[in-house]
Amino acid sequence: MHGTGPSYGKWVAGKRSKWVTLLVWVLIALALNLLWPAVGDKEENHAANLKETVPSVMAEAIADQEFPSNGGIPALIVWHKENGLNEGDLAQLQELTASLESDPLPYQSFVVPFHKLPPQALTAQLSEDQSTLVMPVLFDEDQETDQLKEGTGELELRTEQLLGSNPFQAPIQSGDGISARITGPVGISIDATGLFADADVSLMIATVLLVLILLLLIYRSPILSLIPLVAVGFAYMVTSPILGFMADQGVITVDSQSIAIMTVLLFGAGTDYCLFLISRFRQLLWHEPDKRKALFQAITSSSGAIAMSGFTVVLSLFALLLAQYGAYQRFAVPFSLSILIMFIASLTLVPALLAIFGRGSFYPFIPRTPEMQAEHAQKKGKPVKAPHKEKESWIGRVVTTKPWTVVLVALVLLGGLATFSSHIKFTYDLLSSFPEDVPSREGFAIMGEQFSEGELAPVRLMVNSNGQTLDLGERLQSLEYVDRVSEPQNGAENNNIIGYDIELAMNPYSMEAMQHIPDLREVAEASLREAGVSNPGEAVWISGQTATQYDTEIAGEHDAKLIIPVVIGLITLLLLVYLRSVVATVYLIATVILSYFSALGLGWIIIHYGLGAEAIQGAIPLYSFVFLVALGEDYNIFMISSIWQKRKQMPLKQAIKEGVGETSSVITSAGLILAGTFAVLATLPIQVLVQFGIITAIGVMLDTFIVRPFLVPAITTLLGKWAFWPSKSHMATEEKQPLQVENNA
Incomplete structure (x- = not known):
């Protein structure tokens, strides 16, 4: 539970070492980006999610072997005309298929030869009201989305040349004009990749702006607001080429979804780690005239909690490697590596930057000792301000004077929300996560109305x-x-x-x-x-797709049953080693799990009853669990560390009161930033990210404003010395301390 000592601070933030630390980070970032590719250049968005031994994958292999004529990835071109497709329209479409057969599109493997069908047979392919025709075009298997997009782009170009207008851009409901939409596996794949590609840039910009604005509002210091962003930026510049190199060597596979969430995680969790150190540094500057001593003390007192928090998240995310489902497994290395590098940056680069800027980091609201304030006021010819005093925390007072009330109210609120988690319905339908105006979803909707929905897959x-x-x-x-x-x-x-x-x-x-x-x-x-x-x-x-989704559900259930206990076990082990208390470990784990189910329940209320979604994506509960349990434990660790340290010098209730008060502002600001970054996902046009962002942001807010400030310290108050069991050192302090207070009195 102790920090790493002043010697560590001198190594990274001493008079000369601060510049060495900064230079090392600059050189590493430059070297890695010059030598290795960025992770975004090595995306693979079509990696298999299911293993070769899964029934639907084995069946797909049999189908390819025994029925090769149907091999290929189908693009279903849905042609639609409100007042009916006439003979002239059909003749043009026959001309198009003749062109595609004689001069295939890039990567095209087969097209249904409508031009060889007699008019009567072609008319029989139309919908009952004669308004819709589905034209299958197959592309070579194992093609990347860029190649599929090139092929469909050429199709649009030829169609426009043939018809004189582009039906792929035409509105569906226009009476006289013919419209076309590409759906099926090819259309869905192209749209999914396009949505994520657009999300990458907008997500990065929105996240940076949000974190910057929140930091400015909370700390009102431009320099301080930039220090965490600089640290996150360096962490990203180091993480990206390492992941790019690993992907290039075939060690890992990365996709656009994992990169998008990794970006959010870096900014949210990374800023939190920075603030844990920065807030402690600012507290000490009010009392310590030597900024270097204050910084070394801040490093000593906060580095243990930061390292513990970081390891908790890293190991929890690394547990995703145990998953059978590929998408879960692909998250493990990018997420855990990015957090590992980020908390290393928060313990090295951030102290170096704080040492370089010193008290100026907090300009214009610079923390000074009473003597320094008097001297500063004298120089400026201004009246001397009253010495800075830490405000007494009303929350600390409430949780220590009315712990039973706090615990009961918190449990009723969180438990009530958690009951809604049992009502959640799930879906594995990728199309339902697309906006309604996406071409593949529009095409599917037309097919469902005019034919059988089952014809799509x-x-x-x-x-x-x-x-x-x-x-x-x-x-x-x-x-x-x-x-x-x-x-x-x-x-x-x-x-x-x-x-x-x-x-x-x-x-x-x-x-x-x-x-x-x-x-x-x-x-x-x-x-x-x-x-x-x-x-x-x-x-x-x-x-087929339905069988694949069924096996996806089975794999997801297996992974949840395996990974959730492993994550709980890893965090439990870390807490036991760090706190040396069985009782504290149990209730810290229990409260975070309760807040997770409460977040699922409240998230379902918002997503289902507020946004009208019939179901949430099946992967979200496991993703949310790993993030919320690991990240939620961060705040508990930081606050409990403060209480545990203060417990050595004062009675337990006073230690709880002061510990809650000392950590409340930084954890509140950190929680707002982390929740805000995840909430940015809710602005994207992809429902799976919207739902994940909402539930995770809710979970962080519940941890920040209910579990950490109220429930955990109230339980600690009720348990008294048993909260430390079986740690003997704390129990001994409990017995000696009242005598000391009495003598002082």
Whole structure:
């Protein structure tokens, strides 16, 4: 629980070493950025999320092998005209497919040859009101989004040359004009990447401005406001090329979503670590005339808590490496490495900058000792101000005089909010996280209205019949949740493998559709079993987006059951080592977990009842848990550290009162900044980030304004000396201290 001593401060913030520290950071940042690529240059937004042994992935491999004619990534071009597509329109579309077949688009593998269909057959492809036609164009598999975008861009260009206008930019509801939208896997992929690409720049600008404005409002010092931003900037400049190098070497995979959240995390958590040190430095400057001594004392008293907080977050985020689901796993290294470098910067670069600027860091409200204030006022010819006094914390007084009331009110409030977390509905539908005016979502909406929604992403069911006659097609068609079943196809390499394309009578991306995957498997196995096929469970494969999402849900549930206990265990171990108190560790962990469920509950109230969302993305609870439990524990650690240190010189209640008062302003400002940076995510057009930002920001605010200032110190007051159990040193102090106070009296 002790700091690292004045010698450490001299190493990083001494008379000469402060310049060495700054120079080292500058040289490292320059060297790494010159030698290695930035992380943003090595994004890979189509990395596999599911392992090769997952059923839907194995089924996809079987489908590619046995039904290669359908191989490729489909782009579904939805052509729509309110008053109906006429013969002239269809002739132009036939001309377009002829052009695409004779002169394929970049990376195009196949196009449905509408130009070879007789007019009557083509008309049969239209929707019932003759207003809509879906044209599938397939692109080579394993292509990056940039290549897919190049191909669809060429498609738009050719279409505009053929029709004389660009239907991809035309409004959908115009009566006379023809409109086109690209949906399906290609359209969704392009739109998702575009949304995240736009988010990167706007997110960075918004986060920097927000942190700067909050720091200026809270501390009213331009220099002080820039010091954390400079530290975060250097941390990012060091983190980015290291991650870029690791991605370039194939050690890790990074995507735009992880980079976006990493940026927020750096600014939010990084600024917090800086403020922990800065606030302690300012407190000491009111009493210590030597700025160097004040800085060394600040480093000594706060470095332990900062390091502990940093390690807590780093290890919690690193636990994501245990995940089966790729998106979770890809977050682990970028997040944990960025926090590791950030708290190193807060313990080296920030002290060096504070040593360079000294008291001027707080200009124009410079903290001075009473003697220095008198001397300064004399020079300026102004009256001497009253000496600075720390204001008594009313919160500290309340939690020590009415602890039972505080605990009961806090538990009722947090517990009440937590009950709403059991009402949350989840979705794994990527399309639902897009704004409604995104082309792929618009195209999907038209298809759902004019055709079957299931046509957007059919389920491919394959069985090995072993040469037996099956009634599987009839069984599938009789299911109430199935809209259409294709004619059976025989495998290219194994003639006994039979494939069916199944269009569901619902949104294939919905949770309802996902839950029918086990039903389809059961129906197929029953058909095989009755036909006399042995081991039917090993002779059924189901692929397609619905099956992939079902396996995603299974993987997510597995990861949550594994990672959540691991994170709790790691934080528990760190707290035990740091505090040497079993009791304190238990209630610190318990209060943060309670605030997590409260954040989920309040987040659901806002997202569902306030914003009208039917469900939240399935990945959010695990993401939010890892962030909130780790970051929420930061504030507890910082406050408890202050109480534990003061406990050595004064009675426990006084230590709690002063500890709460001493840390309240810095934790409040740090919490506002951290919550604000996560709230910036809510301004983005991507629902998964909006929902994650809202829930995480709420959790930080609950920790900042309820758990840390009220609940934790009130519980500590109620427990008294047992809060330190089994640490004997604190219990001994408890017994000796009242005698000392009595004698003084």
